[in-house]
């Protein structure tokens with residue numbers, strides 16, 4: 686689908702949900718996409734992108750940032766603690782804060798630098814053993830621990846289990862965010878973003894629907 690088709694579908698979903706058009710941020714997930722496709726989407730006016738790998742983002746975005754004003758890059762993949770320093774220099778937001786050791790590292794980097802990317806706490810809403818994210822029952826305590834470290838997460842993020850109805854997961858995430866006074870909700874991907882918008886998503890992460898299939902994952 687073209688960028689304008691995705692944008693039209695997003696606007697329709699916003700209107701259907703009684704939300705203001707333009708209130709949901711479209712994150713174009715450009716991981717493993719050739720530079721010419723990313724360049725084309727930049728030329729069409731898209732400015733917010735998502736990446737999964739620190740190394741790949743480091744190779745790609747400094748040049749694109751130099752060529753296009755107003756670019757924002759969001760880290761949406763798992764973040765190793767030993768890459769945190771590079772990540773805070775590269776990214777405007779990190780959607781995958783998922784454990785105390787990473788919170789501690791980000792807090793100490795924030796103190797040294799006097800600023801920090803926007804942080805979303807990833808929640809493993811399906812309690813899947815192989816998946817990253819704070820378990821639903823641990824979210825309130827984890828957020829308290831973050832705040833005790835002077836980190837102020839802006840929202841929650843989830844990746845619902847494959848092959849299940851995502852809507853209960855979106856609802857759970859929205860409820861947990863509300864309980865904790867967080868306004869950001871990073872949820873919804875190519876296959877389910879209209880449903881996520883209906884459930885209150887503030888950030889949707891759309892890759893394959895926009896760029897076509899990735900060569901590998």
Ligand SMILES: *Cc1c(COP(=O)(O)O)cnc(C)c1O
Pocket residue numbers: 714716737761762844874875876890891892893894
């Ligand atoms: C790759 C990825 C996406 C994009 O997925 P599509 O199904 O291609 O839209 C969204 N969120 C995360 C965390 C991802 O890793």
